[in-house]
Amino acid sequence: MSALSDAALRRLRDAAEAPDLTGTKYEIVGRIGQGGMGTVYRARDRELGREIALKVVRLPEGAPDIAARMMREARTLALLEHPGIVPIHDVGTLADGRVFYAMKLVRGAPLHELPGVSLPERLTIVERVCEAVAFAHAHGVVHRDLKPQNVMVGAFGEVLVMDWGVAKIVGDTTVSLGVGSVAGTDEHAEPTTGHGVVLGTPGYMAPEQAAGDPSLVDARADVYAIGALLRDLCTGNPESTHSDGAGDVPRPLRAIIRRAMSPDPRDRYSDVTALAHDVAAFRAGDRVTAYNENLFERARRLALRHSTPILLVLAYLLMRLTFLAVFGR
Amino acid sequence: MGSFPATRHSVVAGIASPDIHARRVAFDALVSAYWRPVYKYVRIKWRRDRDDAADLTQEFFARAFEKGSLGRFEPARARFRTFLRLCLDGFVANEIKARGRLKRGGDVSFVPLDFAAAEHELSTHPAAHGAGAASHADHDEDDLFRQEWVRGLFSDAVGALRASCEAAGKTKQFAVFQRYDLDDNADVRPTYAQLASELAIPVTQVTNYLAFARRELRRLLLERLRSLCATDEEFRLEARELLGADPTSRPA
Structure with missing residues (x-):
């Protein structure tokens, strides 16, 4: 056998890595992306005749029961039926032992690629994100990796929060969900969480999350990340985690960002709903709680x-x- | 090609065997898997001409066999692939220093090595055209070595897949796989429907045949990979990088 060309080798590697979908109702259409936790494919559901996103998750080593736990927790996430959360249609185990998730295929643009959006529209997007995340919090799920790449805006203005791959179910500090991204991939994420393992994305990660102790992370870490999202949307320029942006950002809005991104969780909004109220108040021209105006x-x-x-x-x-x-x- | 041992015993363990026959079999498999990356690496990284690179490649393996240097591999310190590359670097550096003083070539010969074919493959490699340029950075060299190693692994597995399909009368299965996953002459991949029409089979058979061939390829790759790794840990790491899955996991 003569040596393979680079193109043939690429194809073969994709083919060899492609999940074995024997016994499932899915067939691979193409690959969307690859990240630290696995690969996301565009696939077709033969029975329903629709395209879906199929994420095949890499299994961490040294944890033989991890597949079962990830599936159990994926079922919890599947209960999060909200228009702002990408729904999971199916979860299962492939013949090679890998876990897969079938999710809605979202067509749209991630937040950081949205062209020409006015400030009121950007604020509305943040409110929609808050609503979806508040719903998850109410069900005991903390996202932990909110960032522009994980917020998709659809063709009709619908806002969807993606990639719950490092989400945490409150009360379980050892394992993350391992479900995830349709459009985005996260090179930093690893599917297990333990002391000393940092999950999330620098610039959007609360200080207590960056410290690597999952027991310190609660819903206020998402408040911090949404504050960073708001900062990006207002300044158009991601800065350090402690920056509230400057320039021509109105002072009340800067105060909202500053409060949401307080290094000490106790100084932040108590929950994302309170943050959403302040953003909505600013948008409506009402007084915001984060700012004492003269x-x-x-x-x-x-x-x-x-x-x-x-x-x-x-x-x-x-x-x-x-x-x-x-x-x- | 096709000289991999039939058993799943590690080639890496075999090269340290006190049994000369077992050691010889393991070395043949090792040379089959590594001679192309070694030759191309010497050509590109060390900028040796064709004859020189061919001599150095043969001599490297011959010397390693005679002295048993590769058998001193310590799995805890590195992957075998990395260890072999570092040994090669040391060998070539010493050879260049000692050039003119040492007798060239060894008395030991292994499987036939087609250097002309390797040279032809190298002619399309971008790094081969920068012969006068500065040496590549370490990570590029490692990438180059690894890429050629992966290429060899896949080439061998595809060869074995072709042979097993022919032996089992499954030529259509291989034909589907070849047209869809292997044929790089076509600019665009054929659709399943086109393949079905071309090979006079139902579209559902295209799916099944492709799944079969890919599954077999995966199995053959893992089989070869296992034989080239020193430990289960190394095997898992390599398999994960190569195929994206832990090969030891089983369905829940």
Whole structure:
């Protein structure tokens, strides 16, 4: 057998690595991406005739029961039925022992690739993210890897939170879900969590998460990450974890980011819903809890908030003055 | 090619065997798997000409067999592939220093090595055209060695797959695999429907044949990989890098 060309070798490696889907209802259409936790394929569900995203997860070594645990926890995640969370359709084990997840194939653009979006629209996206994450928190699941690459905006403006691959079920500090990404991949992620193992993405990871002790991580780590998302969306430029952005970002918005990204979790919003309320309040021109405005700022905000009636009153007064000046002599 | 031992005993264990016959069989398998990466590595990294590289390749294996240097591998310190490359570096460096003083060539010969074919393959390698350029960085050299090793492993497994399909009368299975996964002449892969029409089989058979051939290829690859690794740990690591799965796991 003569040596293989580079192109043939690439094809063969893909073919050899392709999951053996014998006995399943799926067939591979192509590969979407590869990350530290496994490979995501575009696949077709023969029975339902639709395309799905199929993630085949690498199994960590030295943990023989990990496949069963990952499947059990994937079932928990499958219970998170929310329009902002990518649904899992199926989970199973391949003939070679690898675990796979069938998920909705999301078509859209990740947050960091969204072209020309206004500030109010960006704030609305953050609110949608908060809603999805709040739903997961209510079911005891912390995402732990929120970042622009893991938020997809669909063609009709729908916002979906992706890649729950390093999510943590509150109360279990030893194993992450191992389910995940459809469009994005995470080179940093590993499927097990223990002391000293850092999961997440620098720049979006709360300090207590970066410390590597999973017992310290709770829903407030997601508050921090959403603060970083908000920072990116407002400044368009990811900075260090302690930056709240500067430039022309309005002060109340900067205060929201600063509070969400407080190094001490106790100084952050208590939950993502509180953060969402502040973002919504800012968008509506209302007072935000993270910022103590002075009298002038309050007057200015109220003037902007109620600009229409104020302008009508001013117009009326001007008209009366004009009338008096002309006919009142 | 096709000189891998039929058993699953590790080639790496075999080269340290006190039994000369077992050692010889293991060395033949080792040379089969590694001579191409060794030759190309010497050509590119050490910038030796064809004849020189061919001599150095043969002499490296002959000397290793005579002195048993590869048998001193310690699995705890590195992968065997890395160890072999480091041994090669040491050997070539010493040879260059001692050039003119030592007799060239060894008395031991292994499986036939087709250097002309290897040279032809090398003619398309981008690194081969930078002969006058500065030496590559260490990680590039390791990548080059590994890439050629992987290429050899796959070439051998594909050869074995072809032979087993022919022996079992499964030529259509191999034909589907060849057209879909192996044929790099076509710019675009054929669709399953095109293949079905070409080979006069139902589309569902294309899926089945391809799955069969890939499964067999995977099995043959793992078999060869296992024989080239010193420990289970090394085997798992290599398999994971090569195929993305832990080969020791079983369905739940």
